Amino acid sequence: xxxxxxxxxxxxxxxxxxxxxxxxxxxxxxxxxxxxxxxxxxxxxxxxxxxxxxxxxxxxxxxxxxxxxxxxxxxxxxxxxxxxxxxxxxxxxxxxxxxxxxxxxxxxxxxxxxxxxxxxxxxxxxxxxxxxxxxxxxxxxxxxxxxxxxxxxxxxxxxxxxxxxxxxxxxxxxxxxxxxxxxxxxxxxxxxxxxxxxxxxxxxxxxxxxxxxxxxxxxxxxxxxxxxxxxxxxxxxxxxxxxxxxxxxxxxxxxxxxxxxxxxxxx
Amino acid sequence: xxxxxxxxxxxxxxxxxxxxxxxxxxxxxxxxxxxxxxxxxxxxxxxxxxxxxxxxxxxxxxxxxxxxxxxxxxxxxxxxxxxxxxxxxxxxxxxxxxxxxxxxxxxxxxxxxxxxxxxxxxxxxxxxxxxxxxxxxxxxxxxxxxxxxxxxxxxxxxxxxxxxxxxxxxxxxxxxxxxxxxxxxxxxxxxxxxxxxxxxxxxxxxxxxxxxxxxxxxxxxxxxxxxxxxxxxxxxxxxxxxxxxxxxxxxxxxxxxxxxxxxxxxx
DNA sequence: CAGTGGTCTAGACCACCAA
DNA sequence: TGGTGGTCTAGACCACTGC
Numbered sequence: 001x002x003x004x005x006x007x008x009x010x011x012x013x014x015x016x017x018x019x020x021x022x023x024x025x026x027x028x029x030x031x032x033x034x035x036x037x038x039x040x041x042x043x044x045x046x047x048x049x050x051x052x053x054x055x056x057x058x059x060x061x062x063x064x065x066x067x068x069x070x071x072x073x074x075x076x077x078x079x080x081x082x083x084x085x086x087x088x089x090x091x092x093x094x095x096x097x098x099x100x101x102x103x104x105x106x107x108x109x110x111x112x113x114x115x116x117x118x119x120x121x122x123x124x125x126x127x128x129x130x131x132x133x134x135x136x137x138x139x140x141x142x143x144x145x146x147x148x149x150x151x152x153x154x155x156x157x158x159x160x161x162x163x164x165x166x167x168x169x170x171x172x173x174x175x176x177x178x179x180x181x182x183x184x185x186x187x188x189x190x191x192x193x194x195x196x197x198x199x200x201x202x203x204x205x206x207x208x209x210x211x212x213x214x215x216x217x218x219x220x221x222x223x224x225x226x227x228x229x230x231x232x233x234x235x236x237x238x239x240x241x242x243x244x245x246x247x248x249x250x251x252x253x254x255x256x257x258x259x260x261x262x263x264x265x266x267x
Numbered sequence: 268x269x270x271x272x273x274x275x276x277x278x279x280x281x282x283x284x285x286x287x288x289x290x291x292x293x294x295x296x297x298x299x300x301x302x303x304x305x306x307x308x309x310x311x312x313x314x315x316x317x318x319x320x321x322x323x324x325x326x327x328x329x330x331x332x333x334x335x336x337x338x339x340x341x342x343x344x345x346x347x348x349x350x351x352x353x354x355x356x357x358x359x360x361x362x363x364x365x366x367x368x369x370x371x372x373x374x375x376x377x378x379x380x381x382x383x384x385x386x387x388x389x390x391x392x393x394x395x396x397x398x399x400x401x402x403x404x405x406x407x408x409x410x411x412x413x414x415x416x417x418x419x420x421x422x423x424x425x426x427x428x429x430x431x432x433x434x435x436x437x438x439x440x441x442x443x444x445x446x447x448x449x450x451x452x453x454x455x456x457x458x459x460x461x462x463x464x465x466x467x468x469x470x471x472x473x474x475x476x477x478x479x480x481x482x483x484x485x486x487x488x489x490x491x492x493x494x495x496x497x498x499x500x501x502x503x504x505x506x507x508x509x510x511x512x513x514x515x516x517x518x519x520x521x522x523x524x525x526x527x528x529x530x531x532x533x534x
Numbered sequence: 535c536a537g538t539g540g541t542c543t544a545g546a547c548c549a550c551c552a553a
Numbered sequence: 554t555g556g557t558g559g560t561c562t563a564g565a566c567c568a569c570t571g572c
Contacts, residue, residue: 361569
């Protein structure tokens with residue numbers, strides 16, 4: 001194990017073949033000590049990424065994992081605590097710990113921050129406008145950590161609330177993980193697109209970064225959203241990441257904010 | 268204590284006079300069980316709110332608190348863990364646990380999400396345009412949990428980056444906590460406004476909610492930000508809260524997003 | 535060196551759930 | 554009833570800070 005020798009009475013040190021290597025770099029600072037629970041967390045994360053447990057599955061109990069990794073339950077618990085805090089996993093007392101999924105009712109549309117100014121959310125009508133294979137432009141490639149001209153899938157869709165087109169989204173997905181994505185499959189699917197990505201391509205979006213601006217509607221966006229050219233619109237550039245911070249989606253959204261607003265919590 | 272009797276060998280149960288009352292309401296559900304560490308968290312929170320420890324101060328060590336509340340260090344630790352996760356408190360190994368403050372370099376401008384599209388943040392030039400005592404309109408009163416016509420302080424200011432006016436903010440503050448706030452005091456202060464509120468009025472903002480829209484510049488905002496009327500601007504309505512979710516500020520911001528964007532992280 | 539937070543363990547018991 | 558996560562304790566040792 002990394003940490004030399006703790007554990008008071010008797011503890012068979014054994015598992016975890018790879019103790020963290022000390023970062024003997026240029027500086028003498030940063031001894032690069034990694035606590036046990038962090039190493040456990042990384043191991044669990046890797047199992048998640050490799051699909052050993054899929055979204056919605058139960059993962060082994062804390063006792064089982066403690067046995068597998070040869071550490072105490074408390075250490076596993078702390079590792080899972082952090083994974084739960086990152087929304088990668090969901091604990092349910094009496095039942096077990098589950099791999100988080102965008103398909104769950106309560107978590108659903110977690111990344112959609114637009115909501116009506118008044119009243120409760122209503123279901124969105126979705127229409128896929130377009131779905132085609134293209135080559136990545138320079139900036140799309142950069143944002144998705146690809147090379148220019150690499151194959152990507154481009155999707156354009158419109159979301160409407162109560163018949164009112166409100167959101168226009170242009171989506172770029174890396175070609176190889178999303179091989180075989182078609183307009184028909186996208187159109188026939190109910191439920192959140194991210195849940196569809198999980199079940200069909202094994203790609204789980206874990207977190208995202210957004211950049212938001214106010215811009216005037218261009219001719220194209222004005223037409224698709226049914227506003228006059230020049231109408232103020234919210235533009236949202238989102239990059240979504242899977243496990244280990246690998247970018248897997250670029251999404252440029254254009255939102256009408258006449259009847260809706262983007263909500264955010266600061267802390 | 269609430270929980271009947273745990274603690275294996277010997278533990279003098281003693282402190283914490285107020286065990287949580289069971290919510291014997293209409294339904295038989297929700298036994299309203301509150302774990303010990305939650306009760307400790309509430310006690311610490313109350314001490315923070317009452318100013319027993321002020322922003323920047325060290326709070327007593329985990330051992331001290333464990334003694335004071337007659338619980339184990341682990342229980343205090345879990346309470347403080349949650350307070351740290353909420354950014355109410357900052358832990359520093361070897362030194363102690365400190366009350367979080369907006370005055371800290373690293374935490375500074377935690378609520379300002381606008382940043383330049385390229386390059387690093389530069390210092391903002393601030394100008395207080397106006398500061399006056401007014402009576403709360405109906406909607407201002409509602410958002411601040413006041414009554415209509417209650418006294419409030421109104422502040423208007425403009426932030427500029429590299430000489431370019433970029434942010435216009437209208438701020439409403441409840442009258443009594445902010446008694447004595449003047450344009451002069453605000454203008455002469457360096458540093459974040461929220462740090463000023465902490466040191467001068469003992470009001471610490473701990474979290475906030477924002478509603479964001481894209482709108483066209485009105486005549487007034489256009490003039491103050493130096494854009495043409497009709498120019499698209501980001502509007503941000505923020506409500507900030509102190510401890511225990513008491514609203515203490517309403518802020519309506521108008522941002523130019525030509526060279527800047529509002530950043531957000533989803534998870 | 536002493537004091538603080540940070541890690542790790544072991545064990546007991548509680549609350550919740552499903553069979 | 555047995556299994557799972559949740560709480561609580563006690564004690565040992567580590568890492569960091571400052572005197």
